Amino acid sequence: MFTKITEYEGITEYRLDDNDLKVVLVPQRAAPVVAFMVVYRVGSRNEAVGHTGSTHLLEHMLFKGTPTYNKKNGNQVAAVLQKQGAVFNADTWFDRTRYYEMLPNDQLELAIHLEADRMRNSFIADEDRQSEMTVVRNELERGENDPGRILDERVWAMAFREHPYHHPTIGWRSDVEGVPTSRLKDFYDTYYHPNNSTAIVVGDFDDQTALDLIAKHFGSVPRSPHPIPHMYTVEPPQEGEIRFKLRRSGQLGLIEMAWHIPEARHEDSAALTVLDHVLSAGVTSRLYQALVETQIAVDSGASSFQFVDPGLFTLDVTLTPGVDHETAEKAALEVIERMKTEDVTESELQKAKNIITTQLIFLRDSPFGVVSAIGEAEAVVDWKFYVDLPKMIEGVTAADIKRVANTYFTEDNRTVGYFIPREF
Amino acid sequence: MNTNSFASRTQRYQLDNGIQLLVLENHGNPTVSLYGYFWAGEYFNPQGKDALAGITASMLGKGTTRRSKLEIAESMESRGARAGFSSNMFTTSLSGLSLSKDFPLIVSTLAEELRLPAFPQDELDKMRQRMIASIREDQDETRVRAYERLTQILYPAGSPFHRAPADQLISEIESITIDDIRTFYETYYGTGSMLITVVGDIVPDDVLKLIEQSLGDWQGASPSTIDLPVTPLQSEPMRETISLKDKPNCDVVMGHASRLRRSNPDFIPAIIANRALGHSTLSSRLGMKVRDEMGLTYGINSGFSESGIGDGPFTISVTVAPENIDLVIDTTIEITNDYIAEGITETELADEKSSMGGSFKLSLATNGGMAGRIADSVLFGLGIGYLDEYPSIIAAITKDEVDEAIRKYIHPDVATTVIAGTFE
Known part of the structure; x- marks a missing residue:
């Protein structure tokens, strides 16, 4: 059977x-x-x-x-x-x-x-x-x-x-x-x-x-009578920065930046996941220190979206009232540029890895946490991607972080959107 | 006593300084959850300082006389551990989550923050700015605006259930000083009313030792008491509209003072009374009609908000496009009136009891869930044995008890309706 x-x-x-x-x-x-x-x-x-x-x-x-x-x-x-x-x-x-x-x-x-x-x-x-x-x-x-x-x-x-x-x-x-x-x-x-x-x-x-x-x-549900169709559309490389402004009712200014990154099964995925945590996990993270601690922003975050096909690495900023978008964008991009020129410290690297691996253990407190993580892994690669994640994370080096930052965080590969609260 | 019971598996300790410590071993995962509280919540805010309890709790995480905020964050984040304080309506709670090997760090950090807060001025300034920005952001949310206004109509200023208008709250936050925080801390923070529950991969006597070492010789303020009169039911219905820009979706909240507290003898019948009406959008009476049949909303729910130590409102909340507001309100009132007239059906009663039994089992499936349940059973004066008795208490509830609770606690005829959205 x-x-x-x-x-x-x-x-x-x-x-x-x-x-x-x-x-x-x-x-x-x-x-x-x-x-x-x-x-x-x-x-x-x-x-x-x-x-x-x-x-x-x-x-x-x-x-x-x-x-x-x-x-x-x-x-x-x-x-x-x-x-x-x-x-x-x-x-x-x-x-x-x-x-x-x-x-x-x-x-x-x-x-x-x-x-x-x-x-x-x-x-x-x-x-x-x-x-x-x-x-x-x-x-x-x-x-x-x-x-x-x-x-x-x-x-x-x-x-x-x-x-x-x-x-x-x-x-x-x-x-x-x-x-x-x-x-x-x-x-x-x-x-x-x-x-x-x-x-x-x-x-x-x-x-x-x-x-x-x-x-x-x-057991009695038959296999499909036809092959499952293959989705074949490929996004061509982005050839130059994209910028836009969105004006609507709102209270606080927002910035979201994004860079194209490879698909989940790509060898750079683990380094991008660690990089995301170096940038945005906790009070000690780079973005929190550069943007929130300095009162440029009231909040900031980063996410590495890894899918079946190439996804995006996003960085978002919620502006402190009175701070203009350009100032906040400059500060955020300085953080990104430093990732390209300087190695992360050994303790910073280890901290990001520990946060990721302990989160995976906390997840195991509940069957729902585990079934969700395995389901997402199945959707983009397969369930072993979930099991192997701690090992892949452990193998990431400071040089890997710098390399992926240089590979993907380029101006031509970047999209920048401003949300500007509209005044009535 | 059943050796599998909560009462027998939970180790109870009483320290000389008043701390009640409850520990439950669960070696399923190498993690430990800590949850506790003491009486220092928003109820104790002095007049004109509505945010003081919350600010005081948050300031505990902003550095101690020994270490800066950043040093503490570094020590916790480097191990992927979490710990902190937050204020609730009546209590301030402490919580922590770590790998079992890092549990001593959680306890020592929470104790250091609790006993030796530095309350630095620059951290207050930064926090103030973030809080104000977050209040302004909330003011742009239809759901927040509708619920906030409802509490202002139902509860007098000074009631813990009355949410101060944003402008007032912001000017109060601007005026709070380090002296205010220190005075609040010295008046309310102490071990006399403190309960700590710990669940996870740990030996109870080891937990006792850790708590004794870090908090055993501290007393702090004497415990405070709560004297909160029951808010009477309103006598007339009211309707108000709040206009916001660029909101394709409206939030409607209908409600009245519930007079329901956890200590009411008919608390469980009242919970069942609500569940059949509107606990679940996908299967309760309101959802089955307004969402499933009429397709008018993504979400419709009813419930007793904050029925615990005090008696919060009974509310029905629904999201809806502007053109359907009146239809949704009329339908909701009609369904609720029919329910009051007919009472719960025997099938609904049996289904809700079964549902509560199942969801109780699920809530005990995680360390955090168990710690919360144990803490609540003590907070509401029920005792840990209550967790063992709960299934038979549910089973014994009759239709007559639920029907009486429906008539006693659900009153659409005097409900206030607040609608927030864009109306053009």
Whole structure:
């Protein structure tokens, strides 16, 4: 029924022979709780003009029912999970859509059954799409209330011209409003198959019991009748700095800068992750000391977004009232320039590594923390990326940091957006 | 006594200076969580100094007479450990999270900050600036504005539930001095009311030794008492609108004084009464109609905010596009009135009890969750044994008790409605 693919650092991977569902089992017996997650390798990366936001809207539609679990029967997904006190939801991002449940371990079968059922049996009915579209539109409107979020959306849209990371996962408003139900159904029929997904179980369970339950419920779901389409659009190199200003109602000025970086599986990923922490983790970090401690900014941060395809390294600054954008940008860029010319100190390097590795251990306090981390790793590389992360981080040197700073933090590769509060 | 019970597994110690120490061993992960509190929260703010408790707690992290803020941060961040203080409505809490090997560092750092704060002027100046910027930023959020205004209508100035208007808060923050902070510290900070819970990969007697060494010879201020009258229910409904620019989404908050405290004998029936109405957007009555069926919102929830030591408001919150405001409000009131007239159904009651049992198990799945539950059971005078009795307490609740709680605590007829958004 299952082929055992590999066992590594206490985690076991199987393949369900009938349909190529990938199964990852992570025992963690501290409490009588399990987390179950199905990750589909489809996200807004698989969308194009006219149907941006479809993957996310489809994710909402998977709560609307199947012939087995539905509102008419009084047993729709949310109600049966809520009854168990489960923590559950689903979300969509560039590279993946994930559905998850954390619940008492005697309810593992319920989670497995629900996910197996809605993988192929969801209604995706037009009347449900109409009412859910306005729910999603309100979700979109909530996001548009937030200046930081609008600025971030614009930065990605400017930095990516051709690749679909250009558009936000929630989609463009008119696409969300206009997409026909048939297009959502196409997405469902194209991507929601066992051979395009990974089922992950974390927590206090017996391996054989979990495998038996997965076989019982997913075993009858056929493999896709067609190959899963390959997304082939490539973002060409950015040839020159992009700059823009956004004026809207708001209280504080914001700056977001971004540089293109490689995909998650690239050898520079670990160095970029350490660099992100040197810049932004804690009071002792470079950006905090240069911007917040000096009262140029009230807040600052950096993030290394590593995806299936090349992503962005972003740096954001919330200005202290009275400080102009140019002054804050200059101070932030000085921090970046120093990363290119000077080695980070040994203690700084070790501190960043320790913060990353202890965070990974803290995560293990909860099965949900682990299932999320493994799910994200599965979405962009595979689950071993999560297991190997501490080793990869440990291997990063001061020279690596300087090298990646010089490689990626160039002017031509940079996008800079200002949010300027509009006066009325 | 059941050897698996919380009461039997939790080691309890009482130090001579009043500190109650509760330790629960859990060797599932090499980490330790610490959570504690003492009576020095916002309730104790002197008149005209609404932010003083919060500023005092934050200033503990800004350096001691032995070490600067940066030196302390360096020692913690270099090990990926976290510790700090924050103020709540009635208490100031201390918390920490570290690998088990670094736990002595957490205790010694918290003790040093608690006993030897330096309260440097330049740090107060910086913090003031950040707090003011953050208040201004919050003023741009529809959700914050609606809830803040609701508390001003429902609770008189001076009540801990009344949120001061931003301009007033900002001028109070500008006027707070180091002397104010020191006086607050000397009046309220002490061990007499202090509870510390520690959960994780640690031996209880070792924790006792660490706490005795670092805090055993300190007493500080004598414990303060709380004397807070119950706020009566409003007699008339009210409606107010707050206009902001560039907000595609509106926030609507409806509410009234709840008169519900954790010490009320019908607290659990009241919680169940609310859960069936609006605890979950995806499965409660309000969400099933307003989101699932009508598609008018991404989120609608009801709840007793801050029903603990004191009696905060009962609120229903919903996000909505401007054109649907009246429809959402009318529908919400209709559903709530029907619920009051019909009472909870037997199915809803059974589902909510089951849900509370499951979610209780999940909350005990992490060290932090357990530390919080233990601390709360002592804070509310329930005793640790309560955690063992909780499932049977839930099971015993009847429909009559819940229906009575619905009629006693939910009153849309006198609710105040505040709407914040852009209206053109």
